[in-house]
Amino acid sequence: MEELRERALVELFGALEGKYGPNYECKYYPCHFHGQDCSLCFCPFYPCLLYDLGGEIKITSNGYVWNCQNCFWIHRPENVEEVLAALSGYSRQQLIEGDWYFFNSILQRLYYGSEFGIWEGEAYNLMPAMLRNECEPVEKAEFLNVILEGFEIQSIHRCTSVEGEGVFIPLKEDEKLFGLLNGNFVVCKV
Ligand code: SF4
Structure with missing residues (x-):
């Protein structure tokens, strides 16, 4: 799991340098919809635990997972733009050290306009x-x-x-x- 988090941060830092939009070379493209933005394929907010975005809890042989199959939000170009604008306000160090609550409160403010937790x-x-x-x-x-x-x-x-x-x-x-x-x-x- 730590590996997944690392991957999400590496991807995020790449996207902060200049997002690349659809990844036509990915064998799973389009995993959600044509024209989707793949910049945050490994979502920096995972597991957000906010059903409103389309994710939900699934039980697998490895225990509970947050399943994002139905989250289209993180792939919409305008949302990627907004997420990157918000996260660019933090230093790389803050993003590396930011815990789940740090990222979740940012996501709530982006999605709901305010932190309700x-x-x-x-x-x-x-x-x-x-x-x-x-x-x-x-x-x-x-x-x-x-x-x-x-x-x-x-x-x-x-x-x-x-x-x-x-x-x-x-x-x-x-x-x-x-x-x-x-x-x-x-x-x-x-
Ligand atoms: S539901 Fe969407 S925003 Fe939430 S963790 Fe999954 S991909 Fe990220």
């Missing part, structure tokens, strides 16, 4: 970023506590309260998100 003690509650669409109260809802080590998902547990450490995100089932918002259990549309 909230620190609650050692816990980082990312649910307010995603529970925004046609929410309704429910009696009880389980959501997910994601434990990260660096940029790697170590474990994921279902839970019903925000306590302890790690990142808390809604549970996604079909096109519904279950979680806790302002102290109330809710179900919202993705």
